[in-house]
Amino acid sequence: MDQSTNQPITAADGTPLKKKLAQAMFRSKLRATGMVLPLLGFVLASFVFPIIALMWQGVYNDTFSKLMPNLTEELRVWDGVSEPTEEMYALLVADLVQNRKDKTIGKVASRVNQELAGTRSLFTSTARKAAKLKPPYKEAVIKTKKKWGNLETWQAMKLTNQSLTPGYYATSLDARYTVDEGFVKKDDKRSIYTKLFVRTLMISGSVMFLCLLLGYPAAYLLATLPLKYSNLLMIMVLLPFWTSLLVRTTAWIAILQSQGVINDILVWIGVTADDSRFSLIYNMTGTIVAMTHILLPFMILPLYSVMKTIPPSYMRAARSLGATPTKAFIKVYIPQTIPGVGAGGLLVFILAIGYYITPALVGGQDGQLISNMIAYHMQKSLNWSLAAALGGILLAGVLLLYWAYDRIIGIDNMKLG
Numbered sequence: 001m002d003q004s005t006n007q008p009i010t011a012a013d014g015t016p017l018k019k020k021l022a023q024a025m026f027r028s029k030l031r032a033t034g035m036v037l038p039l040l041g042f043v044l045a046s047f048v049f050p051i052i053a054l055m056w057q058g059v060y061n062d063t064f065s066k067l068m069p070n071l072t073e074e075l076r077v078w079d080g081v082s083e084p085t086e087e088m089y090a091l092l093v094a095d096l097v098q099n100r101k102d103k104t105i106g107k108v109a110s111r112v113n114q115e116l117a118g119t120r121s122l123f124t125s126t127a128r129k130a131a132k133l134k135p136p137y138k139e140a141v142i143k144t145k146k147k148w149g150n151l152e153t154w155q156a157m158k159l160t161n162q163s164l165t166p167g168y169y170a171t172s173l174d175a176r177y178t179v180d181e182g183f184v185k186k187d188d189k190r191s192i193y194t195k196l197f198v199r200t201l202m203i204s205g206s207v208m209f210l211c212l213l214l215g216y217p218a219a220y221l222l223a224t225l226p227l228k229y230s231n232l233l234m235i236m237v238l239l240p241f242w243t244s245l246l247v248r249t250t251a252w253i254a255i256l257q258s259q260g261v262i263n264d265i266l267v268w269i270g271v272t273a274d275d276s277r278f279s280l281i282y283n284m285t286g287t288i289v290a291m292t293h294i295l296l297p298f299m300i301l302p303l304y305s306v307m308k309t310i311p312p313s314y315m316r317a318a319r320s321l322g323a324t325p326t327k328a329f330i331k332v333y334i335p336q337t338i339p340g341v342g343a344g345g346l347l348v349f350i351l352a353i354g355y356y357i358t359p360a361l362v363g364g365q366d367g368q369l370i371s372n373m374i375a376y377h378m379q380k381s382l383n384w385s386l387a388a389a390l391g392g393i394l395l396a397g398v399l400l401l402y403w404a405y406d407r408i409i410g411i412d413n414m415k416l417g
Contacts (some may be wrong), residue, residue, distance in 0.1 A: 055395070058388035061109040067104050068095040068282040075154075086153050089137040096123070096130035114383055115167065116156035122147050155179045168389035193390065195371040197397075201289055203359075203369060204352035210292045211299035211348050212341065217304035219340070223310075234304075237297050245294065249361050252290040256280040256362070262330040282364030290362045295351055299344040306340030342409040349372035350398055370394060 009017045039239035065072045078088065088291040099105040109123035126144050133140040142149040158179055159167060165176040176184045197233040218237070222230045240248060255261045263277040272278060280286055310333065356371035363369070370390060377387035 009369070025179050033280075051395075054384075054388045055392050056355030056388075058168050058392045059166065059386050060164055061111065061160075061168075062155070065163050066330070067102075067108050068092075068161075068357040070095050070399075071157070074277065075158045078158060080155055080156075080158050081151075083151075084138070086136060086369070087136050088154075089141050089148075090135070093130050095134050096127040099128060100127040108375055111380075112156055112160050114386070115159050116152060119153060119156060122153070127215065133236055166360045169392070171386055171391040172393055192374065193370070196368070197393070198371055199284075200353050200369045200371070200394075201397075202283065203291070203367070204349050206288050206347045207291045207295060207352045208345050210288070212345060213346065214292070215299035215303055216294055216337075216341075219300045219307055222300070222304045224312075237300050240294070240297055244286035248294060249290055249358050252286070252293065253281060256286055256289065259315055281362055283366045285367075286362040286364070287369075288357045290358050291352055291355060292409050294358060295348045298347050300353060302344035302347065303337060303340040306309045306337050306343075310336050338409065346401065346405050349401065353394065358404055366388050 010194075025240045039128055056227075071088065071094075074088050074091055096105065099108055105124055105127040109120040112123060113120040121333055122145050126141065126148070129144050133144070145282065147153050155178065159165065159177065170177040170183055173192050174186045174194045176186060195228050209334075212405070217235075222233050222237070225233065226282070253260075257263070258277045258279070258281075260281075262280060263272075266272050266278065267274050280289070314332050314336070315328050318332045319325065353369070354371055355369060356375050359369045363372075371394075374387045376391045377390070
């Protein structure tokens, strides 16, 4: 046998060709990685890490344990149901004096007030007198404010003493996390967040359905018209992107208000009387109408991208085999547009549940979404931990929806353009 056939093929410099190819592939991958790294770093720094940090705040808050170090150790070993001891009151006074001196009593008071409403003034007023209190401290502290004798005040401090706490997520689901009973559901009359979550899902689902109802015929028209007409219609679809979101929203306020264009037309044609005009703004109706208009292009574009790839010969073949135009459309055309329907529906729904500017302007009390409550806690109440918990639940809902889409339609079939 010729021994030369057993020799490895080499490159011009004598290096085995297999090794040379491996080196070339490695250098190619290294260059590609180097080009992607800046984008990856940007995404991690501006998107992933802030989300992780915000989610962490939903379960972690060390304000009380950091600013009340003396009482913290005693609260950790306290069972939460027995009467607070004289030593606990003494440590409380020592920490209040120090916080008053460091001007951090407001942070402590706000943290405990998140667990038990009405305790902020209790802490701030007692801290002003703490330096003058003398033993026995239990009697002296209770004398300043009777609430110090209530067991629930100390239980609230024990809960805030825990840096890692499920309390914010419990509050987000209209429940309370207690020392002795664990999770306790609030009364339905005091339920706020679960109703907002349900309303958010209802409004987002309604907007998605209306966008599909209005966007499907528009996308079909774009995909089937001659190019010179479809290009003109595409400009009209894209035109809202060139207009400020605030301008579009305020325009709907002018259109939907009681003295607006729509009500004037309804009065003119006799649908309603002038003194009984329809309430179309500052409620759920106004939110749905305005959000549908804003998000409609996000439904049309994925549908159009899918419909444009469907050969017209499929419909002609179905017609030639005896199917009526309607049956051919339902049996042949619509199933091929499912990836576009799924992608557009998912995109519109996810965008809708995160909207807060439009509901804030046109929604009133009945049209507010959970995102408006998150913005309130971030900007006004400054309860960032509760806002993070609400955001975490919303994020979990989006991921669940994404998982359901993957199971039903498949992410590989998603087409956005």
